[in-house]
Amino acid sequence: MKFFTVFFTFLILAFCILACNSNSGEKNTSAVADSSNAVKYQLVTDAIKLPVEMVTASDNTDRLFIADLSGKIFILKNGHLLSKPFID
DSSP states (O other): OHHHHHHHHHHHHHHHHHHHTOOOSOOOOOSSOOGGGOOOOOOOOSOSSSEEEEEEOTTSSOEEEEEETTSOEEEEETTEEOSSOSBO
16 A cells, blocks of 8 residues: 555656646747737725725726725725725
């Protein structure tokens, strides 16, 4: 039983190494060459402590609903944070 466990562990380890190093002889040219699809980050507000989620409004009113770690939901409308939380 011990031999089988050691053999099986070695087999899985060997498979993982081979799978990670598999190279079919082709050079990987699919690196990020096209920057038009790149993700860009932009700070929208720094007034909310520990934001955990952000959702856009589905009614095209240019609002963002931002939830923080304490459970409060804030509204960012036209780039300005409303003074009172939407849900406190």
